Amino acid sequence: MKLLKFLFLSVIVIATGANAQESENARQMGHTDQNKFRQMKDLLATPNESRTASGAPGYAYTQQKVNYVMDIRLDEANNRIYGEEKITYHNNSKDHLEYLWLQLDQNMRAKNSKTPDITTETFNAPFNGPQVFTNANLKDRFDGGFKIEYVKNDDGTDLSHHINQTMMRINLSKPLAPGEVFKFQIKWWYNINDINVDGGRSGLETFPDGNNNYTIAQFYPRLCVYDNVEGWQNMQFWGRSEFALEFGDFEVKITVPADHILEATGDLQNPKDVLTREQQKRFNQARKSFTDPVFIVTQEEAEINEKGRSTKTKTWHFKADQVRDFAFASSRKYIWDAMAVNINGRAVMAISLYPKEGNPLWEEHSTRVVANTLEEYSKLTFDYPYSKAVSVHSERQGMEYPMICFNYGRPNPDGSYDERTKRGMIGVITHEIGHNFFPMIVNSDERQWTWMDEGLNSFVETLAELDYDPNFFTGNLPKDIVPYMGGDQSHISPIMSQGDYVHQFGPNAYTKPAAGLYMLRHTIMGPELFDYAFRTYSQRWMFKHPTPADFFRTMEDASAMDLDWFWRGWFYTTDYTDIGVKEVKQYYLTDQPTERAMKIAELYNMNLEDYKDRLVYYAEAEDGTVPNDAKSVEDFDVLNNYLESLPDEERSKLVKAPKHFYQVTYEKPGGLVMPIIVELTYEDGSKEREMYPAQIWRYNEHEVTKVYRTDKAITRIVVDPDLETADVDTTNNAWPKQVQKSEFDKFKDKVRG
Template identity: 50%
Template sequence: MKKTGLAFLLLALVSTQSFGQAKRSEQNHAERFEQLGTMLRTPNVYRTASGAPGHMYWQQQANYKIEVELNDDNQSIKGKETVTYINNSPDQLTYLWVQLEENQRGAESMSPKVAASSVDSKMSLRSLEGILWENEEFGYKVLNVKDAQGNALAVAVNNTMMRIDLPQPLKAGETFSFSVDWSFNITNRVGYIAGRPGYEFFPEDGNYLYTMAEWFPRMAVYSDFEGWQNKQFLGRGEFALTFGNYEVHITVPADHMVGATGVLQNPEEVLSSTEMDRWNQAKQTYDNPVVIRTQDEAEKLEKGKSKDKKTWVYKAENVRDFAWTSSRKFIWDAMAVKQAGKDVMAMSYYGKEANPLWGQYSTRVVAHTIKSYSGHTFDYPYPTAISVEASNGMEYPMICFNYGRPDKDGTYSEAIKNGMISVIIHEVGHNFFPMIVNSDERQWTWMDEGLNTFMQFMAEQEWDKNYPSRRGPAHKIVPYMKSDISTLEPIMTNSENIIQFGPNAYAKPATALNILRETVMGRELFDFAFKEYARRWMFKHPTPDDLFRTLEDASAVDLDWFWRGWFYGVEPVDIAIQDVKWFKLDNRTPADKKAAAKAEHDLEEDYISRKFNADQVTVLETDPATRDFYTSYNPFTVTPEDEEEYKKYMASLSDKEKSLLNSNMNFYEITFENVGGLVMPLIIEFQYADGTSEIDRIPAEIWRHNETQVTKIFPKKKEVVSFVLDPLRETADIDESSNYWPRQYQPTRFELYKSNMGARGASSGTNPMKKAQNKKK
């Protein structure tokens, strides 16, 4: 860097994004640092200002006894359940709301009615079926509702919600039992209706794989903060559910294997003696999964279709839901995981089509997820955790459905492998959020998906330090943050109203939490506070307010500015280095100062005309009468008066002042501009002339008096040659070109290609594993 006089100024163009300048009020401060105040619910005896459950916190309970039978011939189920509902609220209830999610796939579903659609020049049969949506064969067919004495109860079915009118009010502390009979046809999991539950048909062997979820009438949540959560299920906003105990009898063909939420009560009745021996071995094996039903055994079962039936009995305590899977195709493996003085059984169910990937990875990933998540929250409390290979991912207590199928020759791309590992981590991780920390997914998708995606990111990095995580690192949310503002909504938006659902509900909150952990709060403070939130709200119903308040309460970090910007706003991060000035203390002697002044003068007066006029004879040279005192005066000569004045100045200084004067300290005055609007900490890397560097971190509160521009001086002993803002890409800055001083410009490269390239859309080749195997042949 070059100095001019006492100060040095670098000039460069400052680029701006399409967002333009941050919005300025007349005050130009305080808007982004106002406390959330009335934006949060008023604390009360149920939920405190600290974010913890209050001393009078309550929640309802619903216990289920269910009998269900799977018909493998026509892909349908019929069931009967008895629900015991316990009113722990202080309120008197005159009716109950029950969720009927299967009706979302029926003929009268709201989902296709509220979905925009258009006709393209080319349309698939599946897309046309989705528009026609004449699904009389789907949805609940029989729905008898009776009280404990067998008397019919008055009900009103509104799409995916059923109101049961009670014969008399249910007072606080009272219990009401009722029964429901139902049946429905199971949808094709990969068909035009698709969805989370259903079946997949395998034409090669003529068998079905069933993933049964949202399969029984379930109690809606009645809470202190919302009353009844009876918002209709449209397919995206998932579930708000009540905790309870389950006893479920599942009748299936005798050659099927069943996995489910909870613990199998009758293994001796449904497993072979060989499988029982292997199961007992698995319960004592902690290093590698034990295969309980092998691929050879599963393939033999695929060839037959038993007409006999078996009933599998499962019990689960303190869960908010129940799901199960059934197929004769299943390979089954399991291993034990030590968890807080008890063993958790990590298990996987998968068809031969999933091998070798699933046999090698699935159960190991389940075990890793339990350990990773427990380390960051609370010890996993359930006895099992199951991963089932299916056509897409979805989560339920103790069981989840995950994709990840190799090619038919057993080879696979690294993307397929990593995708499978990620989805297993994600879906198993949902046991923590929202299966245990039981937020309302129907209203706030981000409270489970965002928090879980953040946890998934940490688990992925603990699996492999070079793991290619898609969501979590700050810079990976930049494309979304740069989107056209018309497609953006705040994170605090209802699930059904979001346009870019994945980035908004999964990636942005996960990124925000990672930024809190790594940059704003630091790991020690964040980890303690996040654990506190998880532990406070285990097996309870938290709201966003409870999360926000707890993280502040447990850390002593005021985060209202962060919640306001990241969760309630859509502004991006775009902070630019606008200007840099370099100052040094003037510790020069009179001779040094005069010499510097002469050099500056000579430079100022050195211009083109002087060069051309060098041989020109001037008036002053030819006429003595034009000369005076100043003709021979040299202002750059050091005089005795200059020396005396300097001595007096030095004598007046204290030893501390002299030390500072002679320290040769550099002072860099940097002006930062908040172009995007979202305030964030300033992280500046100083790259020194000697090749070393260091990073200074300035909290976001530096913007509190001026939210669009701030100037700060940085004293440095070493001489700085360049400055980098956000060098580790921690803040999701959408325009990194303005983060350098001097500016650094990188060329955008383009490729020269031959005109005989392959047709558009042609395959780019097989996976590397396939290529390597082909070379060996």
Template identity: 50%
Template sequence: MFRTLLPAAGLTLLLAAPALAQTTNSGTDKFAQLETLLPTPNSYRTASGAPGTDYWQQRADYNIRVKLDDEKQAITGSEDITYTNLSPDVLTYLWVQLDQNILDKNSITAATQVGQIQDRMPFQAMDYLMRSDFDGGFKIGEVKLKGGKALPYVINHTMMRVDLPTPLRPKQAVTFSITWSYNINDQLKINQRSGYEYFPEDKNYLYEIAQFYPRMAVYSDNQGWQHKQFLGNGEFALPFGDYRVSITVPADHVVGSTGVLQNPNEVLTATQRQRLASARNAKKPVLIVSQAEAVKAEGSRAKGTKTWTYAAKDVRDFAWASSRKFIWDAMGIEQNGKPVLCMSYYPKEGNPLWGQYSTEVVAHTIKTYSKYTIPYEYPVAISVHGPVGGMEYPMLCFNGGRPEKDGTYTADRKYGMISVIIHEVGHNFFPMIINSDERQWSWMDEGLNTFTQYLTEQEWERDYPSRRGEPKNIVDYMRTGKNLQTPIMTNSESVLQFGPNAYAKPATGLNILRETILGRELFDYAFKEYARRWAYKHPTPADFFRTMEDASGTDLDWFWRGWFYTTDHTDLAITGVKWYSVDSKNPEIENARKREMINKAPQTLSQQRNLQSIKRTLVDEKPELKDFYNSYDPLATTEADKQRYQQFAKGLTPEQQKRLNSGLHFYEVGLKNIGGLTMPVIVQMTYEDGKQEKMTIPAEIWRKNNAEVTKVFITEKPVVSFVLDPLQETADINQSNNAWPQQAAPSRFELFEYQQRAQPNPMQQQSSLQKMEQKPTGSTN
């Protein structure tokens, strides 16, 4: 509403003391510091978020020999593990991960899986329910100390404790060996992070193999042994080490792997070696194995086997892929003065999408992530195409995104494929190098990676259709009931709505932090500092929160508390607007203004109708009834009025006179935090002349009262409207209360006729049109 007050009254309101501090929703002060929630800093992890002077981490080096049985779809293997104790503690036993046991018939995951029977169920759902018929768990053979002495061990579902004959003291190492085997799962029936895909047309298999060997668990300063069971969502926590892996496969298979090939002369032809050498300096991908060569290999079966040996340094895991169906291309780039070979392996079913895009996306991802985090230091980066939607390992990832059999595809399929490759290649940085604990905190790898994925997508193509990152894209999730949400700071296995919670919400929060709260300069510096500090180490959430604050010079406890520790949402509202102007006390100015307001005031309905129905009033008919007040003008300026003003003005200083005659407009805007999530207040003002001005008020405006505040805006021109968050920067779930005067939010509905038959994609439609246009005149076909 609009009001005009005398100067004294107006100034009294402007200078009123702020309300006492209040809280909202949970009763917790939104600006309370996080010190009571975060672990106490120590010599291992400092209060600044950096590793301390006494920081340490364990090391596990592997020498692995593994054989793929292409007839039975099975793995057999043996490994030597050298485990080095760099902690200050004495260890009497070691914990080893057996993640493949998630596919054991008696796994906790299968036993605790909940579900419902529907009236109509697809075969795939039935396959999933009956997956207990498949036995894919590890079969452990021997566990021996170097030299041959058997070691006692106990298997606890997906964890195995190995008891040491003598305690392992600080700075000591122990080498022991394990033999094992397991059956590989059909990924189209049991969709796990690795497995095989069968192609009935040519009777071939494509293998994507990971979690294929018993792996050392993490032992750390902040939690001791990380031996939480692998239930499915919480991925992996692993120590760094050097790997040498010998992979025996059918002789006509092509193997892509973590690391660098050690025996190319034994497994590659001279032509393939020459092509690979030329690819290192190529500006576009070079085919090492062409589609024609892969198709030829599909139709034959070579006798015997080949062993491909790969080595990798300072990695936390190892994975590989094998098939005779593989097309293989490669292209070299340089990163921070070091060569990186970007490669893709894919069956012909992936073309034309994969040949055109995959390796280019790999190279783009390595370059862009290196810009926003740390330079990529591994020698290769690989994308493999199979049925899995997306899964990541050091230097290698598995990605979906297959065109139709006729080679056409939708825009969604194209951008979905590009996005999943960016995401999975990006995981080389989070968590393969910046090595967070995925078993505990999925958001630390998925969320930070999804955020950097968003930055990378936007550098791939202008207005790239990113699914996650923009605040407006998470509004629907933030609107869902609190009983359907969990805070981001929730253990991986207890998260509800895993995709929005672990991927989208952290990524969106970081985007808001970058664009709206800190600004790009402060955010980008702090984000790079976090990556630099914790590269090849084990960061925790506290290390991330503290580093971002330390490097940006900004107290962000309110942001971490709201966005990461609660399920509050953004819903800021304008509750009202009061318009004040200063009374200049000049009778000529003030009387003219009042007269203008009276003249502009609309007539009431009765006044409008009386003009029509009452032709003449009694006073019109009898002028003798008029007196002094019928001609009196209360807004006429008299000499006495002028003298009083002149006397008043003499007592003012020049500065006071300037303010009195400034003509400024004062707007008292009421603001309410309905959703409970503290956010900056972004206000766009539209002036009477149509021009606009946007200002961002820091979130600290809520520090004295978390629920409701008023803010005074002083303008030189009249304001006709106020709008909160006009660019949807804060994921505000309710735009209808963001404007004054209130504005209706635009929406649309669609009329359509139900179509039972699936429509062709745009590429198929265009192809059909071109074929029709190419038909000769008079053709009847």
């Protein structure tokens, strides 16, 4: 044994001498730390008393509160919204505020809006048909936007203000001190856009019978967020990146035609004034039905109702506490059903409103999907705190607000529908109802970081959809995003990009974050560690304003896992995964000196015959198979004698010496480090899985080697057999190498075909 140690040390000394000049050059050049596992202190904000290093809110964390009292009138004859609001702004920060900023989102549709001006145009409309050509070139621009009638102080005097596109600044006569409250009022109106003609996240849909479906949101001037990260979040609304809003209490009265059915954020305060006795009775039945929806308004009743036109009005009165926004839907065409959902012993109402054009698909699935979503999201985050969740059908919408959302998924006119339509409807309802958790409660800044609500929500949506239907195609699994990850780098943006300028908005903000979190849960962390950390984040930041750093830090803090390598690679770069098998060498034991052993012996003037009872050699099988005359382990007396000389305690810890040895080199052409997941297939057909943590790449990010010692010959090695890591090129994933197309090439063939 002393001789072997001497030979090993000699080889090391020789190698060190050969690389001396190279090492000296490295010392002279110098470099910065570019290791994939370096910590993220260069990317994350410094922790402070407001936001701690653990990812939790600090003792000095504050946030503002805004209360609204509104009177709203829907003018069906002219398709207008008229409104008056009284706003109470609580300055809970430690800052003196010189002004307040409000969002005027409807102004993106004003005639003088700059939103159309930032869109590149090409003149190809004639090839798309006369309607497209007319809308693009002959139609006068829709007269949208807020018409502000007044902005006044609480005492009725005029309040100085200035409008800059989609933002309005309230000029305070004196700074608003910490702890002070400021009250003011605004009166306005605007023309409601037709979502099928003018687009928009809210508006109206017109039916051939002359009736409208009103899905109304962003309908009132509302306060911007002021916090200790951004100050005022007053980035202009260009139509894509969504909203940053403060929590508060709402009291809203909405006047609509008397034959309309209406739902909104909050709890209805006057059911006896707006519902018939039968409708009240049915809704009370629904409160006790936990298995099937109960119809409050049937299709037959809705079809009768849609044929009339009441000239009278009703006022629906709602209150909502601790919500960040308010929306409502109103139409005389609505079918209305509801059922109760058991959220940890508390009954929450799952509700759907839809015209007959949504059936039979909507009555079969909508309310059940709402219920399933509330149950599954509550398991992974926190118990749903509100009293209800409402799904409203609109032909081309998918948009979320507290307690209410607007969803597409319409069957053919004859009521038939294909699997794609059904899946799309279930998916959008799950997604939009899920937004009640992110960002309606875990209230991230959507204008700045779209992925924090869309990506996190899409991830939990995936789990909820698979619970509703185990065969559901979610589109959010790692294997689903391979075409995007392996695409043209000039049209891919890092996830950590502000939403208005990213390329491929959907994959960037929705599917890549969702697939990454699924990978974290399923492959990297495991469900137990992931779920605890994710639940910790969700509960820490309920009704607060988290940032990306708060999420990243909490996930590590609650799991004892260093994930900086994952956040840095998956969220801050456009690198992709590509891990494969570079080389496989097979070795066998022999009692004959190998060529390498003889060269070493010659170098040190050794006679190997003198050590034949003390040495065991190994040789590489050049053709990948073990020669017939190869020695079995049992044939080596020198090895067996050594083992027999060991104390019983040490010998009991040893396993049977293997007959086969494989040295496998794994390569990583891709820029991302990921765990190496390996499936070994043996000569008898049995299989075995190994997973090496991503940290295996910490010293060499280009290639690593592992040795497999086994009694059975290995016939096949496959990397990432279940496509868990979004590997963009699977042609190098197997040994022996087989001619096969990568997942990306398969996708391209499918598109071309």
